[in-house]
Amino acid sequence: MKKFIVLGVLFILPIVAYLFFASGVHNFAKLPVLEEQLPELPFDQKVKLQDKITVLxxxxxxxxxxxxxxxxxxxxIFKPFAAFDDFQFVYLVPEEIxxxxxxxxxxxxxxxxxxxxWYFIKTSQERIHTVFNNLNTPYSLEADGGSPYIFIIDKDRNLRGRDDDEDYGVLYGYDSTxxxxxxxxxxxxxxxxxxxxRLALKKNNADRKK
Structure with missing residues (x-):
């Protein structure tokens, strides 16, 4: 009986563990897209959202x-991931600052x-409001053009967040306070x-070697 129990643990436990982690990868491998194809920042030619992971x-x-x-x-946020060259912080700043x-x-x-x-881009309040409104979130800017909320924009200029957050339901941005x-x-x-x-890059590299 003990042998069967030991054998069962040795063979069944790894399978259960595999199914558990495979399930986790399937469910959590991607962060939901909440808004697609946000416009570029036309008022600054040096800073681009395309092909960058941006905290806006x-x-x-x-x-x-x-x-x-x-x-x-x-x-x-920044310090743990500073080694990633494609990871940037972009802050829009009113001209009157x-x-x-x-x-x-x-x-x-x-x-x-x-x-x-890190990029601090000075621009008009009108342009700041336009960029903020393009995110299409339930939040509002403060009177001075600022917001405590920050947003994750992917390399294709999509707004990423959570669509099943336990506290907010849909989480468009993160409260920096x-x-x-x-x-x-x-x-x-x-x-x-x-x-x-990283997974997409590895897959592309593997496909090229075939």
Whole structure:
């Protein structure tokens, strides 16, 4: 009897484990697309969304309100994935922002991380509202053109998020003021989308070798 139990564990347990993990890969390998083919940023020719995994944010003119969120994002999201060249942070900034305040924040941030993949694009409030509205989310911009919510845009300029989130139902963006949401939800979702592209790259390489 003991032999049968041991044999059962040896043969059945690996099969159960395989089915469990295979099921997980099937269900969680891709982050849902919530909005397709977002327009490029036509007012800045140097920064493109196409072919980049982008965290898009809206930094209001009252940078004192939101400056601390950038440091949270650096620690929880950017720093763990900074080695990926195609991963970038793009913040739209109102033209009327205080330059000295912006320079101070970016200087302090630059002491902690290489800012070569961080972009702060100054533009008009009208253009900022246009980009934000194109995301087609239930959120609204603050009066100064800022938002605590940040968004994941994939290489095909699709908005990615969750369509079955346990707290919100559909999760379009991530609250940068909520450290727990960044650490638990957004970090996991960035991992998923990076893994998705790594798997696609491996498949393409394998196909070429055939």
């Amino acid at each position: 944010g809206f930094l209001g003119s009252t940078i004192e309100r939101e400056g601390g969120d950038l440091f949270n994002l650096n620690q929880k 205080d330059d000295a305040a912006l320079e101070k924040v970016t200087y302090e941030l630059g002491q902690l991380v290489d800012l070569s993949n 909520d450290i727990a949401e960044l650490a638990d939800k957004m970090k996991d979702d960035v991992k998923i989308i990076l893994a998705e592209y």
